[in-house]
Amino acid sequence: MQNSLIKSAGSFNIAIFLIALLPVTNIIKGGSGTVSPVMDITLLSYIALYIICFFKVVFHHTPIHFVKSDFITLFWSAVVLISVLYSEYTVFAIGKMSRFILFSVGLMLISRIVLQTKEDIDKLLAYILYSWFGVELYIIIDFVLSGAPLGRYAFFNVHPLPMAMTGVVVLLLAFIQLLQQKINSLLAIIIISSSLMCIIISASRGPLVALLLTLVMLLPLILRKLKLKLLVTLGFSVVLLSQLPFVKNQFDYFYDRLMNSAGDDDQSGMRRYFIQDLYMDSFYNNPLLGAGINGVTPVVSSHNMFIDVLGENGGVLFLILVVMVALFIIDFIKTIWVAADYTKIILVSLLMLNLWSLQFSWSYTENKYFFVILAAYFTYGRIMKSTKKSASSGAAQDPQSALALPVSPNSSLNKNLGLNKNLGLNLRAINPAVLQKKGD
Secondary structure, three states: OOOOHHHHOOOOOHHHHHHHHHHHHHHHOOOOOOOOOOOOHHHHHHHHHHHHHHHHHHOOOOOOOOOOHHHHHHHHHHHHHHHHHHOOOHHHHHHHHHHHHHHHHHHHHHHHHHOOOHHHHHHHHHHHHHHHHHHHHHHHHHHHHOOOOOOOOOHHHOOHHHHHHHHHHHHHHHHHHHHOOOOOHHHHHHHHHHHHHHHHHHOOHHHHHHHHHHHHHOHHHHHHHOOHHHHHHHHHHHHHHHOOHHHHHHHHHHHHHHOOOOHHHHOHHHHHHHHHHHHHHHHHHOOOOOOOOOOOOOOOOOOOHHHHHHHHHHHHHHHHHHHHHHHHHHHHHHHHHHOOOHHHHHHHHHHHHHHHHOOOOOOHHHOHHHHHHHHHHHHHHHHHHHHHHHHHHHHHHOOOHHHOOOOOOOOHHHHHHOEEOOOEEOHHHOOHHHHHHOOO
């Protein structure tokens, strides 16, 4: 169990914990759109993070690292900002643009300041796993105490989608840890079971489909790591969970939603197709720039990342998106097949999960699950490149350090054998003629 996430948590770090907490603040704040007597917990978390980052940069001189991908982020933000000018719904466009730049893109900057080492990334993943697991338990307890109502469970009136996203992320994270033998099997099964429960009672199709597609992509890793005993234990646990009466009723309802046969409760699919047609019409009318941020409809997205980009910002950003996703997939395949870097495996898997989810649910501009993982992914890549560069630079300065020997510069034997006091043994400096003269 070496290097498990629970050990990686180490000493508590409030800034990293706040980053981990951001995606689930919509769940724990007491209701969708509800403002507490003080202030919305999501907004409070961002304010606290920006203040922490300000002190880190100004008073602790923490460096802000930039990478090539930042040019894409800046260009994307500029296009979204400019598109407010020609959006039909200006007020809504300003709100969506502000949330995108300050909250979603802002996470990219916050992560550069707060996450400085590999250990910081591991700590972030540990906080995500165990704090979100705690949120899951809170939801399940409330669900049971409420009488296990049939249908899509809205925890404190929060839309079920964030609950489902929390479930699939925690499930995948715990499952990869279990495959890599980084977590106790019993604890992993408990976490996976609670995640499954949250997915079932949310009855959200997009996150579940995204999870299944990600697991299919992870098959090379699963086939290498999954043992028969572990497979049987997981299967038995799932069957046992499904036999609980209220779970079975919920699963039957969820299955009906998956099959588009849930009657009046299942009109979201038809509405979604209609909205996607509106987005595509906007693209056809202005293929280069689209209708502008929030320019197609005032409050509803198409629930598909590619269609969102096409309808609102046209072909320019769409081409950039296609290239970026292709590069993510290539990096995912390389990482899974090599399977040498445990932290990288988790990050690319969670990134794929979130990319898949954005093809079925939510708007990419406000999906904090996606941007927390994306920020960690880019930051980790920068850290590992910097580490490799430092290692290769050190090796270039002292290429024969492994052969270094303590020798005396005045020894004639040292001269004859070619021993260099700085570099160690230099075999090419041995002169056979000198050896013969000396009687060797």
